[in-house]
Amino acid sequence: MSDKPLILVTNDDGIHAKGLRELVEVMQFFGEVIVISSEVSMSGKGCGITVDHPLRAIPVEQIHGVPTYKSNGTPVDSVKLSFNSLLPRIPDYVVSGINHGANSSISVIYSGTMGAAIEGGLHGVPSIGFSLDDFSADADFSKAKLVVARVFQSVMENGLPPFVCLNVNIPKGKPKGIKICRQAHGKWVEEFEKRTDPHGREYHWLAGYFKNFEEDASETDMHALKNSYASVVPVTVDMTCYKTLEQLKDWKF
Amino acid sequence: MSDKPLILVTNDDGIHAKGLRELVEVMQFFGEVIVISSEVSMSGKGCGITVDHPLRAIPVEQIHGVPTYKSNGTPVDSVKLSFNSLLPRIPDYVVSGINHGANSSISVIYSGTMGAAIEGGLHGVPSIGFSLDDFSADADFSKAKLVVARVFQSVMENGLPPFVCLNVNIPKGKPKGIKICRQAHGKWVEEFEKRTDPHGREYHWLAGYFKNFEEDASETDMHALKNSYASVVPVTVDMTCYKTLEQLKDWKF
Numbered sequence: 001m002s003d004k005p006l007i008l009v010t011n012d013d014g015i016h017a018k019g020l021r022e023l024v025e026v027m028q029f030f031g032e033v034i035v036i037s038s039e040v041s042m043s044g045k046g047c048g049i050t051v052d053h054p055l056r057a058i059p060v061e062q063i064h065g066v067p068t069y070k071s072n073g074t075p076v077d078s079v080k081l082s083f084n085s086l087l088p089r090i091p092d093y094v095v096s097g098i099n100h101g102a103n104s105s106i107s108v109i110y111s112g113t114m115g116a117a118i119e120g121g122l123h124g125v126p127s128i129g130f131s132l133d134d135f136s137a138d139a140d141f142s143k144a145k146l147v148v149a150r151v152f153q154s155v156m157e158n159g160l161p162p163f164v165c166l167n168v169n170i171p172k173g174k175p176k177g178i179k180i181c182r183q184a185h186g187k188w189v190e191e192f193e194k195r196t197d198p199h200g201r202e203y204h205w206l207a208g209y210f211k212n213f214e215e216d217a218s219e220t221d222m223h224a225l226k227n228s229y230a231s232v233v234p235v236t237v238d239m240t241c242y243k244t245l246e247q248l249k250d251w252k253f
Numbered sequence: 254m255s256d257k258p259l260i261l262v263t264n265d266d267g268i269h270a271k272g273l274r275e276l277v278e279v280m281q282f283f284g285e286v287i288v289i290s291s292e293v294s295m296s297g298k299g300c301g302i303t304v305d306h307p308l309r310a311i312p313v314e315q316i317h318g319v320p321t322y323k324s325n326g327t328p329v330d331s332v333k334l335s336f337n338s339l340l341p342r343i344p345d346y347v348v349s350g351i352n353h354g355a356n357s358s359i360s361v362i363y364s365g366t367m368g369a370a371i372e373g374g375l376h377g378v379p380s381i382g383f384s385l386d387d388f389s390a391d392a393d394f395s396k397a398k399l400v401v402a403r404v405f406q407s408v409m410e411n412g413l414p415p416f417v418c419l420n421v422n423i424p425k426g427k428p429k430g431i432k433i434c435r436q437a438h439g440k441w442v443e444e445f446e447k448r449t450d451p452h453g454r455e456y457h458w459l460a461g462y463f464k465n466f467e468e469d470a471s472e473t474d475m476h477a478l479k480n481s482y483a484s485v486v487p488v489t490v491d492m493t494c495y496k497t498l499e500q501l502k503d504w505k506f
Binding site for chain 1: 294296297298299300301302303304305308309310319327329333334336337338359360361362363370371373375376403409413414416417422430431432436438440441443444445446447454455456457458459468485486487488489490491492493494495496497498500501502504506
């Protein structure tokens with residue numbers, strides 16, 4: 001048995017995405033790697049799971065010579081299935097990405113990349129989601145990989161508390177550095193584009209743009225990215241709003 | 254124009270679910286109701302959104318005489334689409350459910366019911382997800398509806414902070430009362446059942462059971478439910494783990 005750490009690599013852009021291959025390449029420097037991903041894109045699947053049909057994980061052509069499986073599930077499904085049925089043991093790390101496109105601010109709740117990292121963290125395994133602020137299929141990951149390596153090495157050295165994972169977003173081009181941040185407050189607005197199909201029926205494409213409610217807040221991930229820094233946000237699975245909890249205690253039931 | 258509040262009702266069990274009809278019936282006492290739901294179950298879709306195909310919302314047979322639309326999207330898609338293209342104005346409230354099955358503890362991240370409520374809250378609209386701790390299709394919602402009415406009236410009277418929604422779970426049978434709670438720490442374990450199909454190929458059903466890490470913590474939603482109380486947890490969209498954030502500042506980048 002290898003004494004190298006066992007690293008599960010996954011993503012939400014699917015098994016053919018360039019970012020997945022780049023992430024595998026970095027992780028091979030750090031440990032023994034196993035890859036699971038889906039055949040189709042699982043972008044936007046968030047923490048979604050599959051309850052209405054069964055899952056399969058099938059060995060496919062290896063990426064960079066490491067065992068590689070394709071799954072028909074969401075990123076969260078893939079992590080769960082790997083932990084339960086695929087891996088020889090619980091892995092030492094789960095890494096997800098490198099996503100084609102940023103997952104800063106509120107995107108953390110919609111992102112399949114982050115869904116996988118959240119699920120890994122929930123199982124007590126140090127987990128990280130990596131995203132590059134570039135949607136193009138042939139994006140240049142060469143600089144991003146250095147950020148991935150630095151953050152991953154820091155996690156190896158320092159560990160992470162259970163139930164907490166990291167959301168790492170990397171700017172396009174050469175990053176000026178890495179900043180520890182909180183999630184920026186913002187949301188997507190004017191989200192749909194209405195069209196009419198050849199049969200005269202309406203349909204709607206999800207589109208719109210992101211509205212940052214706090215452009216100037218230098219401690220946020222959006223601010224870091226905008227200023228060419230990579231952002232590292234620790235993400236919890238406890239969604240309780242403790243501030244509101246105290247207020248609600250005045251409600252009389 | 255009506256001076257009654259406008260209430261958007263949705264769910265993740267689909268447009269034919271009994272719990273949806275029951276929720277519409279309660280909401281009609283409080284305001285003008287519009288319903289949007291999917292034709293098929295969207296259980297487990299979490300905050301998932303649809304990016305790879307367009308969405309449609311089609312008027313269908315009214316539920317209890319209120320305008321009703323079927324959508325081909327997730328619960329979050331349905332809320333977004335309603336806000337952007339369907340409703341005459343931004344609604345005063347979004348309510349989701351009544352889900353067939355509890356969404357306490359970590360289920361908040363996987364739940365489509367809660368996905369819809371989280372999305373409503375994110376848009377600054379007071380939003381509530383309601384779930385009954387009974388999976389059966391013909392569950393008895395008669396007692397649950399009283400909890401729904403009480404919590405909804407409290408929200409009307411007190412409001413909710415922006416970006417915060419409520420996760421309300423209701424026990425089977427007669428609730429002893431309503432408790433303000435935090436989300437219990439727990440996770441699903443031994444999650445897959447392996448089977449072999451008629452062609453000799455393996456497949457896996459998501460199954461397993463829930464492990465509560467803090468059975469005795471009386472301030473949690475799981476504890477309330479187990480003791481026949483309805484639980485009300487305020488849910489935030491800010492997933493930053495602030496405790497870990499402070500620790501990470503010691504990391505040298």
